[in-house]
Amino acid sequence: xxxxxxxxxxxxxxxxxxxxxxxxxxxxxxxxxxxxxxxxxxxxxxxxxxxxxxxxxxxxxxxxxxxxxxxxxxxxxxxxxxxxxxxxxxxxxxxxxxxxxxxxxxxxxxxxxxxxxxxxxxxxxxxxxxxxxxxxxxxxxxxxxxxxxxxxxxxxxxxxxxxxxxxxxxxxxxxxxxxxxxxxxxxxxxxxxxxxxxxxxxxxxxxxxxxxxxxxxxxxxxxxxxxxxx
Amino acid sequence: xxxxxxxxxxxxxxxxxxxxxxxxxxxxxxxxxxxxxxxxxxxxxxxxxxxxxxxxxxxxxxxxxxxxxxxxxxxxxxxxxxxxxxxxxxxxxxxxxxxxxxxxxxxxxxxxxxxxxxxxxxxxxxxxxxxxxxxxxxxxxxxxxxxxxxxxxxxxxxxxxxxxxxxxxxxxxxxxxxxxxxxxxxxxxxxxxxxxxxxxxxxxxxxxxxxxxxxxxxxxxxxxxxxxxx
Amino acid sequence: xxxxxxxxxxxxxxxxxxxxxxxxxxxxxxxxxxxxxxxxxxxxxxxxxxxxxxxxxxxxxxxxxxxxxxxxxxxxxxxxxxxxxxxxxxxxxxxxxxxxxxxxxxxxxxxxxxxxxxxxxxxxxxxxxxxxxxxxxxxxxxxxxxxxxxxxxxxxxxxxxxxxxxxxxxxxxxxxxxxxxxxxxxxxxxxxxxxxxxxxxxxxxxxxxxxxxxxxxxxxxxxxxxxxxx
Numbered sequence: 309x310x311x312x313x314x315x316x317x318x319x320x321x322x323x324x325x326x327x328x329x330x331x332x333x334x335x336x337x338x339x340x341x342x343x344x345x346x347x348x349x350x351x352x353x354x355x356x357x358x359x360x361x362x363x364x365x366x367x368x369x370x371x372x373x374x375x376x377x378x379x380x381x382x383x384x385x386x387x388x389x390x391x392x393x394x395x396x397x398x399x400x401x402x403x404x405x406x407x408x409x410x411x412x413x414x415x416x417x418x419x420x421x422x423x424x425x426x427x428x429x430x431x432x433x434x435x436x437x438x439x440x441x442x443x444x445x446x447x448x449x450x451x452x453x454x455x456x457x458x459x460x461x462x463x464x465x466x467x468x469x470x471x472x473x474x475x476x477x478x479x480x481x482x483x484x485x486x487x488x489x490x491x492x493x494x495x496x497x498x499x500x501x502x503x504x505x506x507x508x509x510x511x512x513x514x515x516x517x518x519x520x521x522x523x524x525x526x527x528x529x530x531x532x533x534x535x536x537x538x
Numbered sequence: 539x540x541x542x543x544x545x546x547x548x549x550x551x552x553x554x555x556x557x558x559x560x561x562x563x564x565x566x567x568x569x570x571x572x573x574x575x576x577x578x579x580x581x582x583x584x585x586x587x588x589x590x591x592x593x594x595x596x597x598x599x600x601x602x603x604x605x606x607x608x609x610x611x612x613x614x615x616x617x618x619x620x621x622x623x624x625x626x627x628x629x630x631x632x633x634x635x636x637x638x639x640x641x642x643x644x645x646x647x648x649x650x651x652x653x654x655x656x657x658x659x660x661x662x663x664x665x666x667x668x669x670x671x672x673x674x675x676x677x678x679x680x681x682x683x684x685x686x687x688x689x690x691x692x693x694x695x696x697x698x699x700x701x702x703x704x705x706x707x708x709x710x711x712x713x714x715x716x717x718x719x720x721x722x723x724x725x726x727x728x729x730x731x732x733x734x735x736x737x738x739x740x741x742x743x744x745x746x747x748x749x750x751x752x753x754x755x756x757x758x759x760x761x762x763x764x765x766x767x768x
Numbered sequence: 769x770x771x772x773x774x775x776x777x778x779x780x781x782x783x784x785x786x787x788x789x790x791x792x793x794x795x796x797x798x799x800x801x802x803x804x805x806x807x808x809x810x811x812x813x814x815x816x817x818x819x820x821x822x823x824x825x826x827x828x829x830x831x832x833x834x835x836x837x838x839x840x841x842x843x844x845x846x847x848x849x850x851x852x853x854x855x856x857x858x859x860x861x862x863x864x865x866x867x868x869x870x871x872x873x874x875x876x877x878x879x880x881x882x883x884x885x886x887x888x889x890x891x892x893x894x895x896x897x898x899x900x901x902x903x904x905x906x907x908x909x910x911x912x913x914x915x916x917x918x919x920x921x922x923x924x925x926x927x928x929x930x931x932x933x934x935x936x937x938x939x940x941x942x943x944x945x946x947x948x949x950x951x952x953x954x955x956x957x958x959x960x961x962x963x964x965x966x967x968x969x970x971x972x973x974x975x976x977x978x979x980x981x982x983x984x985x986x987x988x989x990x991x992x993x994x995x996x997x998x
Contacts, residue, residue, distance in 0.1 A: 324557045325573070327784045327802040342557040342575045343591075343785070345802045345820045360575045360593045361626075361803075361856075363820045369852045371870035371888065392599045395628045396591075396644075396821070398855045398873040398891075410601035413628040413646050414664075414856075416873050416891055428601065431628075431646055432664050434874075434892050434909055446708055449664055450682045450700070452910045452928050452957075464708040468682050468700035470910070470928035470958035472975060477954040478906055478924040494707040497682075498700035498730040498748075500958040500976035515702060516730035516748030516762055518958075518976030518992075532748075532762045532976055532992045554787045555803070572787040572805045573821075590805045590823045591856075622829045625858045626821075626874075640831035643858040643876050644894075658831065661858075661876055662894050676938055679894055680912045680930070694938040698912050698930035724937040727912075728930035728960040728978075745932060746960035746978030746992055762978075762992045 323360060332365075335389065347401070349384035356387055359395040359413065366400045368419050368437075382419050394431065412449065424461065436473075439486065448497070457486030465489075466497035466515065475503045490525065553590060562595075565619065577631070579614035586617055589625040589643065596630045598649050598667075612649050624661065642679065654691065666703075669716065678727070687716030695719070696727035696745065705733045720755070783820060792825075795849065807861070809844035816847055819855040819873065826860045828879050828897075842879050854891065872909065884921065896933075899946065908957070917946035925949070926957035926975065935963045950985070 315333040323342030328334075332346050335354035340346075344358055347365030358364065365385040382402035387393070391405050394413035402419035405411070409423050412431030417423070421435055424443030429435065435453045442461035447453060454471040473486040485504040489495065493507045496515030507513060511523045514530030514537075523529050528537050545563040553572030558564075562576050565584035570576075574588055577595030588594065595615040612632035617623070621635050624643035632649035635641070639653050642661030647653070651665055654673030659665065665683045672691035677683060684701040703716035715734040719725065723737045726745030737743060741753045744760030744767075753759050758767050775793040783802030788794075792806050795814035800806075804818055807825030818824065825845040842862035847853070851865050854873035862879035865871070869883050872891030877883070881895055884903030889895065895913045902921035907913060914931040933946035945964040949955065953967045956975030967973060971983045974990030974997075983989050988997050 323575075325555050325785050325803065343555065343573055343803055343821070345783075357599060359596065359599070361573070361591060361821060363855045366819065366855055366873075369817060369819070369854070369870070371850075371852055371868050371886065390601075392601055394599070395593045395596055396626055396856055396874075408601055410599070413596075414626075414644065414874065426601065432662070432892070436909065449666065449684075454927065466702055466704075466707060467684065468698075468928075470975075472926055472957040474926075477926060477956065477972075479954070494709070496707065497702040498728070498958070502975055512707075515700075515732050515750075518762075520975075530763075532978075533990075553805075555785050573785065573803055587829060589826065589829070591803070591821060620831075622831055624829070625823050625826055626856055638831055640829070643826075644856075644874060656831065662892070679896065679914075696932055696934075696937060697914065698928075724939070726937065727932040728958070742937075745930075745962055745980075748992075760993075 317354065329365075341395065347385075349401070351384055351386045353387055353389035353391070353407075355389050356391045356393070358393045359397075361395050362393055362397040362399075364393070364399050366398055368400060400437075406443070418455070430467065436486075442491075454486040456484055458488040460489060460491040460493075460509075462492045463489050464494040466495055466499070468498045469495050469501065470499070471501040473503050487519075493523075547584065559595075571625065577615075579631070581614055581616045583617055583619035583621070583637075585619050586621045586623070588623045589627075591625050592623055592627040592629075594623070594629050596628055598630060630667075636673070648685070660697065666716075672721075684716040686714055688718040690719060690721040690723075690739075692722045693719050694724040696725055696729070698728045699725050699731065700729075701731040703733050717749075723753075777814065789825075801855065807845075809861070811844055811846045813847055813849035813851070813867075815849050816851045816853070818853045819857075821855050822853055822857040822859075824853070824859050826858055828860060860897075866903070878915070890927065896946075902951075914946040916944055918948040920949060920951040920953075920969075922952045923949050924954045926955055926959070928958045929955050929961065930959070931961040933963050947979075953983075 313330045317336035325343045329348040339357045341360030350365035388407045390408045398416040400419040404422040406425045408426040411429045414432040417435045418437035420438045423441045427445040430449035436455035439457040447465045448467040450468045454473040473484045487501040489507045490509040492510045495513045500518040506522045508525030510526045512528040517534040518532040520533045547566035555573045557575045559578040567585045569587045571590030580595035618637045620638045628646040630649040634652040636655045638656040641659045644662040647665045648667035650668045653671045657675040660679035666685035669687040677695045678697040680698045684703040703714045717731040719737045720739040722740045725743045730748040736752045738755030740756045742758040747764040748762040750763045773790045777796035785803045789808040799817045801820030810825035848867045850868045858876040860879040864882040866885045868886040871889045874892040877895040878897035880898045883901045887905040890909035896915035899917040907925045908927040910928045914933040933944045947961040949967045950969040952970045955973045960978040966982045968985030970986045972988040977994040978992040980993045
């Protein structure tokens with residue numbers, strides 16, 4: 309930690325076997341667990357806690373088969389003040405984590421994602437790239453948030469929901485687009501969201517629903533395929 | 539490992555880069571993999587194997603948005619004899635893991651959970667806090683066990699099931715209550731269980747079923763919403 | 769890394785806190801992240817990248833309750849050239865990963881599995897033992913591939929699908945058999961596949977479908993239980 313290219317604030321506690329790469333900046337009153345890896349250029353604000361065995365600032369990789377090539381020049385991972393990050397997480401470069409966010413153990417967040425103030429990303433939740441998550445959002449344990457999604461403020465997503473962004477499943481020319489979830493909408497556990505659908509403001513999707521088309525604001529849908537109730 | 543505040547039995551094998559915090563107690567014939575982290579006060583019985591890159595005894599964290607505050611004084615993590623714990627797991631303080639339990643890789647168990655004798659928690663299964671799991675239970679890979687659940691002895695839970703405990707999804711005054719699964723019931727893969735339902739003794743829930751109300755003992759239900767068959 | 773029993777090629781880069789056990793062989797131009805653990809006998813080809821906190825070559829464990837005993841003598845893990853493996857992964861002995869495969873973060877692959885040329889295993893995907901995955905296959909994030917499955921070439925599996933291989937859920941004498949997915953078939957996100965079913969060549973399973981019986985070649989099925997459309 310005595311590397312001159314690393315900037316460390318006051319009252320920072322490091323666990324054992326921590327690896328901090330070049331050009332990392334760490335604020336005051338930060339707690340870093342054991343066996344944590346912080347990749348180059350990562351910026352960590354004041355009063356952030358990082359639990360054990362977590363990786364921060366990973367750069368994306370790819371192979372020939374993958375639909376998208378990673379951006380060659382991503383900004384650093386930025387973690388604002390008062391954030392809590394769990395154990396065994398994988399957070400990429402190019403992610404912006406705003407004040408007071410909580411990220412559970414075994415969660416993963418890909419590049420070009422922003423997570424708004426005070427939001428919660430549950431344990432083992434997986435967030436793909438190029439998705440925007442508003443403030444005061446709850447994404448519960450094990451939910452899968454695909455790429456190119458828009459999740460507005462105050463949305464509640466139960467555990468284990470699934471979403472997708474590719475209508476033709478790897479075969480077509482469909483412009484990839486994940487679902488949009490408008491302000492205050494609620495999604496029940498294990499719901500399935502199809503590509504490019506819009507869940508309206510304050511709408512409610514029941515547990516286990518398979519949502520194949522847009523849901524108007526304040527409507528409640530359940531079933532497979534999902535239909536309006538009441 | 540020569541810390542006087544750590545108690546180590548006979549014939550214990552430590553991998554490399556292992557971190558053992560203060561006041562940990564380790565029995566005889568224990569095998570600990572590489573890069574394992576054991577937090578303070580953890581108690582490990584005889585003949586326990588801990589695979590690589592696993593975290594034992596984590597204390598809970600929270601942010602402002604989260605429904606529950608963690609208990610301020612949790613008992614230690616207790617792992618009884620003959621237990622096997624996989625790689626890259628996250629197990630909290632205040633968990634009691636009884637004799638002969640098997641926990642797969644990438645699994646996570648929150649605080650105030652007990653797991654009965656000889657039960658299996660599959661890889662990447664996630665168990666929330668304040669849930670009781672009986673003896674001889676199988677929870678297969680990737681299943682999500684919410685908080686405040688009761689799982690009795692001899693229950694079989696297939697892969698990737700989802701459960702929830704909050705009927706109003708973050709908005710109401712509902713007392714959080716997860717499902718209860720009675721003795722010997724069987725839950726098929728990717729089933730969805732709603733809050734507070736009771737699955738009766740020996741009942742069977744089919745794969746992909748969405749269970750919205752109680753299932754009587756020995757009944758078989760399938761579909762969305764689930765209905766009795768035969 | 770100066771252990772005489774470890775073979776290291778030219779231009780290999782090791783992160784910090786890397787553990788390499790005996791008899792490991794590493795090709796040329798390999799990049800290994802921080803806190804990686806490589807268990808004994810693992811064979812890594814040229815131009816392979818292993819990201820941080822990953823475990824390679826794990827041996828299986830078990831307890832009394834588990835259906836199958838692990839093979840006592842498994843061949844080593846073999847990783848062919850140009851493979852990319854993410855962070856916090858767990859890959860077992862007895863796995864064969866062919867040229868150009870990409871495995872995402874937090875994924876896990878059990879023993880006696882082969883993954884064909886150029887295939888993609890998404891983040892947090894979990895592959896059970898004795899399953900065969902062809903070439904040019906995509907398995908997206910969070911999907912669960914049970915044991916004893918056959919996935920032919922050019923198959924596309926969306927995110928969060930679930931499969932099972934035990935018709936009687938731990939109680940019967942059913943010979944365990946996972947689904948077979950024939951060449952070029954496509955499975956939508958969060959679909960549920962029952963044991964031993966066959967998805968025919970070029971068939972399409974819609975998102976959220978619960979597939980309880982065989983799907984003929986080129987047919988499209990949706991719903992719970994799934995039925996043919998058009």
